[in-house]
Amino acid sequence: MRDVAVVSFAQMPSVRREAQRNEVEMIGPVVQSAIERSGIGRKEIGFTVSGSSDYLAGQPFSFVMALDAVGAWPPIRESHVEMDGAWALYEAWVRLQHGDINSALVYAFGKSSPGSVRDLMALQLDPYCVAPLWPDAISLAALQARALLDRGDYSERDFAEVASRGRAAARDNPNSQVTGGADIDALLGEPYVASPLRRHACPPISDGAAAVVLAAEDTARRVCERPAWIRGIDHRIEPAALGVRDLTSSPSAELAAANAGVADGGVDVAELHAPFAHQELILRDALGLADGVAINPSGGALTANPLMVAGLIRIGEAAQRLIDGDATRAAAHATSGPCLQQNLVCVMETKQ
Amino acid sequence: MTERIVGIKTPIKLEYTYTPGLASSRYLNGVARGKLIGQRCPECSKVYVPARGCCPACGVTLGEEVEVAQSGTITTFCVVNLPFYQAIKPPYVCASILLDGADMALFHLIQEVPAEEVRMGMRVEAVWVEPGELGPTMESIRYFRPTGEPDADYDSYKEHL
Numbered sequence: 001m002r003d004v005a006v007v008s009f010a011q012m013p014s015v016r017r018e019a020q021r022n023e024v025e026m027i028g029p030v031v032q033s034a035i036e037r038s039g040i041g042r043k044e045i046g047f048t049v050s051g052s053s054d055y056l057a058g059q060p061f062s063f064v065m066a067l068d069a070v071g072a073w074p075p076i077r078e079s080h081v082e083m084d085g086a087w088a089l090y091e092a093w094v095r096l097q098h099g100d101i102n103s104a105l106v107y108a109f110g111k112s113s114p115g116s117v118r119d120l121m122a123l124q125l126d127p128y129c130v131a132p133l134w135p136d137a138i139s140l141a142a143l144q145a146r147a148l149l150d151r152g153d154y155s156e157r158d159f160a161e162v163a164s165r166g167r168a169a170a171r172d173n174p175n176s177q178v179t180g181g182a183d184i185d186a187l188l189g190e191p192y193v194a195s196p197l198r199r200h201a202c203p204p205i206s207d208g209a210a211a212v213v214l215a216a217e218d219t220a221r222r223v224c225e226r227p228a229w230i231r232g233i234d235h236r237i238e239p240a241a242l243g244v245r246d247l248t249s250s251p252s253a254e255l256a257a258a259n260a261g262v263a264d265g266g267v268d269v270a271e272l273h274a275p276f277a278h279q280e281l282i283l284r285d286a287l288g289l290a291d292g293v294a295i296n297p298s299g300g301a302l303t304a305n306p307l308m309v310a311g312l313i314r315i316g317e318a319a320q321r322l323i324d325g326d327a328t329r330a331a332a333h334a335t336s337g338p339c340l341q342q343n344l345v346c347v348m349e350t351k352q
Numbered sequence: 353m354t355e356r357i358v359g360i361k362t363p364i365k366l367e368y369t370y371t372p373g374l375a376s377s378r379y380l381n382g383v384a385r386g387k388l389i390g391q392r393c394p395e396c397s398k399v400y401v402p403a404r405g406c407c408p409a410c411g412v413t414l415g416e417e418v419e420v421a422q423s424g425t426i427t428t429f430c431v432v433n434l435p436f437y438q439a440i441k442p443p444y445v446c447a448s449i450l451l452d453g454a455d456m457a458l459f460h461l462i463q464e465v466p467a468e469e470v471r472m473g474m475r476v477e478a479v480w481v482e483p484g485e486l487g488p489t490m491e492s493i494r495y496f497r498p499t500g501e502p503d504a505d506y507d508s509y510k511e512h513l
């Protein structure tokens with residue numbers, strides 16, 4: 001395996017509605033900033049890959065127009081995943097293993113504001129027997145939360161504690177969208193959005209974009225004082241039918257974490273892509289994180305949840321802490337699909 | 353014997369609010385005033401009409417606003433002979449038009465000239481709708497028509513084919 005590291009990360013502040021700029025105009029400054037911070041020339045970048053969804057944009061091949069933001073002339077090597085940018089980063093990591101290129105640009109963008117995101121998420125479900133019923137995203141998450149409560153290990157107060165910690169952490173993160181109201185009893189006084197989920201246990205609707213530059217071996221060492229070396233990365237998926245899964249655990253996250261090597265050494269920090277509060281509890285167990293681990297110091301997806309971006313942000317936030325020297329070993333996680341169906345885990349270290 | 357199911361109905365309707373973005377809004381607002389406005393790339397100096405926010409070659413945010421001419425040169429074209437749902441009767445001509453002062457060709461109709469007389473290098477100008485009918489849409493330009501000037505030199509547009 002070739003050593004590959006995150007050498008730079010940039011994101012735009014998540015907002016409820018980016019009413020002025022289109023996707024290209026959102027991505028442009030983020031990509032430019034990530035490339036600038038990487039110290040690698042734009043034309044030097046060997047591979048470019050993005051993650052986004054046409055369903056969010058409401059137009060087919062919306063990612064093709066986004067290419068304007070990266071300057072594809074002379075023609076570049078490029079790819080796209082109709083997934084969160086974390087999976088684009090996985091593709092870039094694989095591509096760098098080929099050995100013929102030394103750097104890659106990964107970016108992700110998502111505007112949830114143009115449509116009704118709660119409804120359009122139903123279209124990722126079985127198109128014959130489930131999607132026609134239009135189960136909305138929050139109701140499905142509530143189904144999972146209810147199952148978790150019924151198992152008996154967690155309470156609604158635990159959900160509120162997750163949200164409270166996230167909001168408190170988000171105060172130091174200029175890119176987050178939700179910061180206020182971290183008093184647990186006040187949070188528990190909120191009405192249900194979909195029982196047992198109250199507003200604080202659900203993510204905000206966000207527009208956002210993020211970019212990461214990866215570099216291999218000597219290139220990474222040349223441009224970055226403390227590269228965030230990717231020690232392990234794996235992603236696993238569970239069946240699509242919700243009825244065949246145990247929604248109270250995450251075997252796919254557990255397996256991805258084991259393959260990525262989370263347990264091979266303690267982690268100081270973990271960025272978990274848990275759009276709903278109860279999912280952070282499920283993931284904490286799946287990754288086997290010890291009590292002392294700083295979980296979601298960025299505030300997490302409960303405080304900023306740009307779809308197709310929030311997973312890549314987790315990797316970027318975790319990597320940034322290593323690059324800044326605030327941590328030495330980190331785990332980052334991204335999820336996709338309803339109720340944590342698909343999960344990616346990436347372990348990064350500063351140690352060579 | 354059970355009936356063979358060959359299809360099901362699952363109606364899907366999603367509504368979106370379109371955001372044209374800063375650059376396209378600037379362009380469309382210009383069209384609504386009868387003007388063609390582009391933007392210059394700060395790196396390669398090319399002028400894009402309509403602009404989309406970033407220079408697709410350099411990948412940098414476009415800068416200076418530039419109004420370009422309403423006349424230009426046909427770089428390439430096609431004759432549409434097939435009738436489908438279009439408002440104009442075939443045959444008619446669609447062309448890439450390099451406006452004077454622009455570095456990216458624009459797509460529009462060519463009228464007021466028989467289709468067989470249209471050629472590369474032909475000089476054309478915009479014909480707008482009546483001032484009261486102008487709006488933020490490409491339909492504010494009805495079509496382009498020949499100006500009668502001599503054809504442009506091939507070298508002047510060969511980079512834009």
Ligand SMILES: [Zn+2]
Binds near residue numbers: 396397398409
């Ligand atoms: Zn340029």
